[in-house]
Amino acid sequence: MSTLSAESVFSRLEPLLMSVSKPVQYVGGELNSVVKDWASCDVRWCLMYPDAYEVGLPNQGVQILYEVLGELDGVLVERTYSVWPDLEALMREHHIPQFTVDAHRPVGAFDIFGISFSTELGYTNMLNALDLAGIPIEAADRTDDHPIVVAGGHAAFNPEPIADFIDAAVLGDGEEAVVAITAVVRTWKSDGCPGGRDELLYRLARTGNIYVPRFYDVAYRADGHISSVTPNRGGIPARVSKYTLMDLDAWPYPKKPLVPLAETVHERFSVEIFRGCTRGCRFCQAGMITRPVRERSIDTIGAMVDAGLKASGFQEVGLLSLSSADHSEIGPLAKQLADRYEGTNTSLSLPSTRVDAFNVDLANEFSRNGRRSGLTFAPEGGSERMRKVINKMVTEEDLIRTVTTAYAQGWRRVKLYFMCGLPTETDDDVLQIADLARKVIQAGRTASGSRDIGCTVSIGGFVPKPHTPFQWAAQLDHATTDARLLKLRDTIRTDRQFGKAIGFRYHDGKPGIVEGLLSRGDRRVGGVIKEVWRSGGRFDGWSEYFSFDRWMTAAAVAFADQPVDVDWYTTRERDRAEVLPWDHLDSGLDKDWLWQDWQDSLSDVEVEDCRWTPCFDCGVCDTMGTDIQVGPTGRTLLPLTVLT
Amino acid sequence: MARQPDAREVALAVQKLRVHFAKRGRLRFTSHRDFQRVFERAIRRAEIPVAYSAGFSPHPKISYVGAASTGAASEAEYLEISVTQVCDPERVRVLLDAALPPGFDIVEVVEARGGSGGSLPDRIDTSRWQVTLTGVDPADAARAVGLFLQADSISVERVLKDGRRTLDARLPVVSLGVVEAPGSTGCAILEMVVRHLTPAVRPDDVLAGLRQVSDLAPPLHPKVLRLAQGHLDESGKLADPLAPDRDAAAGADPAAEIPATL
Numbered sequence: 053m054s055t056l057s058a059e060s061v062f063s064r065l066e067p068l069l070m071s072v073s074k075p076v077q078y079v080g081g082e083l084n085s086v087v088k089d090w091a092s093c094d095v096r097w098c099l100m101y102p103d104a105y106e107v108g109l110p111n112q113g114v115q116i117l118y119e120v121l122g123e124l125d126g127v128l129v130e131r132t133y134s135v136w137p138d139l140e141a142l143m144r145e146h147h148i149p150q151f152t153v154d155a156h157r158p159v160g161a162f163d164i165f166g167i168s169f170s171t172e173l174g175y176t177n178m179l180n181a182l183d184l185a186g187i188p189i190e191a192a193d194r195t196d197d198h199p200i201v202v203a204g205g206h207a208a209f210n211p212e213p214i215a216d217f218i219d220a221a222v223l224g225d226g227e228e229a230v231v232a233i234t235a236v237v238r239t240w241k242s243d244g245c246p247g248g249r250d251e252l253l254y255r256l257a258r259t260g261n262i263y264v265p266r267f268y269d270v271a272y273r274a275d276g277h278i279s280s281v282t283p284n285r286g287g288i289p290a291r292v293s294k295y296t297l298m299d300l301d302a303w304p305y306p307k308k309p310l311v312p313l314a315e316t317v318h319e320r321f322s323v324e325i326f327r328g329c330t331r332g333c334r335f336c337q338a339g340m341i342t343r344p345v346r347e348r349s350i351d352t353i354g355a356m357v358d359a360g361l362k363a364s365g366f367q368e369v370g371l372l373s374l375s376s377a378d379h380s381e382i383g384p385l386a387k388q389l390a391d392r393y394e395g396t397n398t399s400l401s402l403p404s405t406r407v408d409a410f411n412v413d414l415a416n417e418f419s420r421n422g423r424r425s426g427l428t429f430a431p432e433g434g435s436e437r438m439r440k441v442i443n444k445m446v447t448e449e450d451l452i453r454t455v456t457t458a459y460a461q462g463w464r465r466v467k468l469y470f471m472c473g474l475p476t477e478t479d480d481d482v483l484q485i486a487d488l489a490r491k492v493i494q495a496g497r498t499a500s501g502s503r504d505i506g507c508t509v510s511i512g513g514f515v516p517k518p519h520t521p522f523q524w525a526a527q528l529d530h531a532t533t534d535a536r537l538l539k540l541r542d543t544i545r546t547d548r549q550f551g552k553a554i555g556f557r558y559h560d561g562k563p564g565i566v567e568g569l570l571s572r573g574d575r576r577v578g579g580v581i582k583e584v585w586r587s588g589g590r591f592d593g594w595s596e597y598f599s600f601d602r603w604m605t606a607a608a609v610a611f612a613d614q615p616v617d618v619d620w621y622t623t624r625e626r627d628r629a630e631v632l633p634w635d636h637l638d639s640g641l642d643k644d645w646l647w648q649d650w651q652d653s654l655s656d657v658e659v660e661d662c663r664w665t666p667c668f669d670c671g672v673c674d675t676m677g678t679d680i681q682v683g684p685t686g687r688t689l690l691p692l693t694v695l696t
Numbered sequence: 697m698a699r700q701p702d703a704r705e706v707a708l709a710v711q712k713l714r715v716h717f718a719k720r721g722r723l724r725f726t727s728h729r730d731f732q733r734v735f736e737r738a739i740r741r742a743e744i745p746v747a748y749s750a751g752f753s754p755h756p757k758i759s760y761v762g763a764a765s766t767g768a769a770s771e772a773e774y775l776e777i778s779v780t781q782v783c784d785p786e787r788v789r790v791l792l793d794a795a796l797p798p799g800f801d802i803v804e805v806v807e808a809r810g811g812s813g814g815s816l817p818d819r820i821d822t823s824r825w826q827v828t829l830t831g832v833d834p835a836d837a838a839r840a841v842g843l844f845l846q847a848d849s850i851s852v853e854r855v856l857k858d859g860r861r862t863l864d865a866r867l868p869v870v871s872l873g874v875v876e877a878p879g880s881t882g883c884a885i886l887e888m889v890v891r892h893l894t895p896a897v898r899p900d901d902v903l904a905g906l907r908q909v910s911d912l913a914p915p916l917h918p919k920v921l922r923l924a925q926g927h928l929d930e931s932g933k934l935a936d937p938l939a940p941d942r943d944a945a946a947g948a949d950p951a952a953e954i955p956a957t958l
Contacts, residue, residue, distance in 0.1 A: 062722070066722070067830075067916050067917060069725055070767050070917035071917065075725040075766070075767070076725045076726050076727065076766075078725075079722040079723075079725050081722060081723065081797050081798075081799065083737075083797060311734075311737060313726050313730050313734055313797065314726075314730060315729065315730065319733070362741065364737065364741070365736075365737030365739075365741040365795075366737065367740070397754055
């Protein structure tokens, strides 16, 4: 539908590249990237991860969708990433538009511009990319000549703050969604684009799984609260449901991972071993919105690892999920993979592990013949009471037993993750982290008989997220967060006996407030984002670019004639009756269940995992027609000729 | 107690291969570290039986000789790999070239032979460069070259990681001239032969020298291409660094020495 030339801009870009840092990130040329002929395709996607190439290229979601779309006949797919300010300045000076790295085509020439948001801090980068692409920032200003802009990723579960800038949002798993969108766009184009852009968006919205903000009107009360969100034309569903992929074995992506020329943050082949999590940690948006648990079978995982390593030449395999040790066959999987790759200089890693001695066994399996340097656990809450509030069912005993096992078996360092600013938290809850760390070192010294052991405490501010039991909670203000963190730091530093063995890393509370504003914001927050971008805001996930003052100044401007402010969105507790900005977006979770879980958390009532106990009626499976899918299958990895 | 690596045997290197490769097109924007990563992965995909060092984090035994800097293209880059099985060099060339992205092209692979040639680094002390200056009149370039060659020394500054450094850009320049390039308009093409000194004087430094003696200031970034590397012999020519290995292989009975398998 775009009339813009799709010709490569590389010849104009190339002379500028010697003047920018790390030019290799803009030249493409990744192994397993595919460049198709423009004219022979009828649906053309540009995918973006709105951060620097080094962060965006390894993103699993974009890689999966890139491959799924690339395999479709007649579908062209390319990628783009945020350009750093040095190149941005040159592009603006030389009138070079936002380009793809695959064939260096202008982003504005594509049919669909899909942007994946793992974090809300990418919103300003989206606006910058749209502007560089020559696509109007406001969706309302776009014509039939512009791509439709589609947001996905976890942040799309509340896309209201960017509702004015996107044409559509997809909730949930992307694999089937992109195929469905492709089909709608193809039919509409082959019909001769009847009704233009509006008709295309209407057809997408009518599927029931694609949210098109322009077809919903938001009404506000005088006090600033939302009174209603209602469809403004017939055939538009009152609520939009998320996509749930129900057979991970049928979608074994990535098959051929992208291997970049440039250095990136993850240099490994990652296989998702299951999707979803029912541990029920109340702070965890990912665990809530990706239900139910759907395992990939041990033999599919084995085949993916084998093929992915051969196709990439990577030396490291990551077995991804929200809690990898919970896979029903993780023990056999770990042992069989470790057997298979023994002596091949291929290493295996298991991110996201629970506090559990079994995880130490797994880690041992993965570090055969190798160095046992560091293990990471996430108790998240410092005190027993806090861990009950967040439903992280880890006792101090569990933790000490686990680290004792680890230190006894040769691990030297343990890293512990915590959050600060959780609901009902006091200074004392956070200061108990210091006690815990002391006990960890004590246990480590006893178990290892050595003083050469360490423990790192890593802590950041908690941000309440939509579609979680804490969606009603007040976020802790940044001053109190910082004061609490400094008290903890001082307590650790002044400990004569153990202080030197305990490392302390923390993130200050200000970025969390902006994240909180964007996470639980409504359409009025869009004005803040736009103002921040206009005043130079870019790369808000990077401390060297993030400016809290810029955000607060922009908020003051954007909210000047509104009955709301930043505190209203962040540090204010919501009541049960409040219409939340994302209530019309259905993650499957029953709002009454979420409320009950929020109330339970306030009285320290824990909830079990439905994989091992009866269903607790979170609502997802009933609403979505899904079910948990867990093994064991009892199968084993097929033998294969290993790489030498 | 810290764990020790198993005493399992590290497969021994039985053969050393010398690789001549090119860095072309958009791949000139890769850094040396980028190339190393790409090359090590290509070795794994091509299943070349490269030898690994012993220890906790084994590294493939690859040694690089004088890599061209980021942004410079090159027709003449060299490295050595050690392998645990005797390989046919030509087969290794084909496999590696197929496993590398287009633009990293393997030109030749030879088996390292003893003899009078010396080590590979010993055979490389000089480079021949071509520098394309878009938007520069060849006559202006020729005038600047004349002034440059007349000077005994030309101090230029370069910003290094540890601060500014002053280099003599004239000292290692063996020859420098404007190339007649029929058909190329609107640009001047320089060719220069520069000895490798420590610290290295790069084409950029020579250009800084040209600017200093004559105010020659190209409006765009110059395109730098390494044409050849080797030993500068008495006649002023660059000797092919792989020639001694090639000669030694030609003298030996190939059927007896090199099995045709990997």
